[in-house]
Amino acid sequence: MKKANLIMLGAPGSGKGTRAVALCEVLNVVQVATGDLFRNNIKGGTELGKLAKSYIDKGELVPDEVTASMVKDRLQQPDTQKGFILDGFPRTIKQAEMLESILKELGEEITAVIFLDVPDAEIVKRISGRVICEKCQAPYHKEYSPSKVEGVCDKCGGKLYTRDDDKPETVLNRLEVFRKNTFPLVEFYEKKGLIVRIPPELSAEGAVSDMRKLSQELGLL
Ligand code: AMP
Numbered sequence: 001m002k003k004a005n006l007i008m009l010g011a012p013g014s015g016k017g018t019r020a021v022a023l024c025e026v027l028n029v030v031q032v033a034t035g036d037l038f039r040n041n042i043k044g045g046t047e048l049g050k051l052a053k054s055y056i057d058k059g060e061l062v063p064d065e066v067t068a069s070m071v072k073d074r075l076q077q078p079d080t081q082k083g084f085i086l087d088g089f090p091r092t093i094k095q096a097e098m099l100e101s102i103l104k105e106l107g108e109e110i111t112a113v114i115f116l117d118v119p120d121a122e123i124v125k126r127i128s129g130r131v132i133c134e135k136c137q138a139p140y141h142k143e144y145s146p147s148k149v150e151g152v153c154d155k156c157g158g159k160l161y162t163r164d165d166d167k168p169e170t171v172l173n174r175l176e177v178f179r180k181n182t183f184p185l186v187e188f189y190e191k192k193g194l195i196v197r198i199p200p201e202l203s204a205e206g207a208v209s210d211m212r213k214l215s216q217e218l219g220l221l
Contacts (some may be wrong), residue, residue, distance in 0.1 A: 001026060002111050004029050004083035004220045005103075007090070007194075010116030011178045011186055012171065013127035015207075017201040019097035019116065020087040021182050022207035026215050029083035033065055034091075056165055061091055061181060068098040079084045083111075091182045110208075112218055113189040116200045120175065129169050131160040145205065181211045 004027045020031045038056060043050030053102040062112045071089050074080070090096040103109055106154045107211065118126075129142040130218065131151075135158030140147050147154050198214065215221040 001221070002219050004085070004215070005108055005110075006084075006109060006113045007086045007113040007189075008088070008116070009113055009182070009189070009195075010200075011118060011120075011123050011182075012174045013123045013130060014118040017114060017128070017137075018084045018145070018207050019114065019198075019200065021138065022211040023085050023215065025208060026081060026212045027085075027220055029085060030079050031085045031087055032071065032080070032089070033085075033087040033137070033220065034062075034071065034089040036163040037070055037074065038062065039137065049087045057170070058219050059165055059170040059177060064092055067091075068095055068102065071099070072102045075102060075108075091178075093184055093188055094208060096185055111220065112196050113185075113194045114214070115186055115189075115195050115197050117197050119202055122169065123175065127166050128168070129149060130166055131162050133158040134161055135159075136145060136160060 004023070004039060008020050010016045017033065020033065023029070024031045038052040040051050042056075043049070048066070048074075048155065051066065052062045061067075067089065071086070075084065077109065086099075090099050099110075124220060126144070129144065130139060131142065132139050133153035136153060136156045138153055138155050139145075140153075140160060147160060151160050153160060165172070186195060196214070196218065198210075209211075212221065
């Protein structure tokens with residue numbers, strides 16, 4: 001069986017987080033979501049959080065070096081040894097190159113890159129109903145995958161809120177940044193034979209069974 005060191009690649013709102021959480025459940029590995037790590041730092045008032053906030057609020061990318069060094073620290077923690085799902089990283093070619101050297105140092109390599117191919121019009125619809133848990137950051141969608149009790153997280157009981165950077169003005173910039181900086185990674189990983197394209201479902205309902213099937217197809221289960 002292959003080790004699950006996976007990358008989730010897709011535009012903001014493409015369902016990366018939901019699929020990553022499902023894969024972690026199926027494969028018993030950890031999710032490494034750079035957006036969540038930054039938001040935790042912002043909440044904790046750290047220097048990294050202060051720096052990251054100035055970029056996140058504008059829908060810009062946090063500088064590559066800062067982001068890669070945070071990922072390197074995270075990947076050195078023992079819970080990633082069974083495998084990891086990178087969610088939201090890499091987002092630039094430079095970050096992908098930095099990831100290669102980080103993994104080389106750790107004696108690891110990427111097993112597959114899961115690309116969620118979602119049309120732009122759909123993305124805008126998805127982001128405009130998205131809420132996340134303020135405690136555990138679990139994602140929900142008011143229409144497509146609502147929580148059982150409105151405004152309350154099913155998993156931990158935390159309060160659900162709309163991310164500041166999910167406001168329409170910021171979303172448009174984030175989509176632009178995705179097209180310009182992140183989309184070229186599809187070709188980058190295609191050349192390495194690592195890309196697996198999946199058409200994401202609208203609801204989160206089937207995510208776990210979809211991800212179990214995908215894991216079997218990839219020889220991870
Ligand atoms: P996300 O939760 O993945 O949508 O990330 C939220 C925001 O965090 C992004 O819009 C960026 O400002 C920042 N961010 C997350 N991951 C990265 C990354 N790999 N590189 C640079 N900035 C990032």
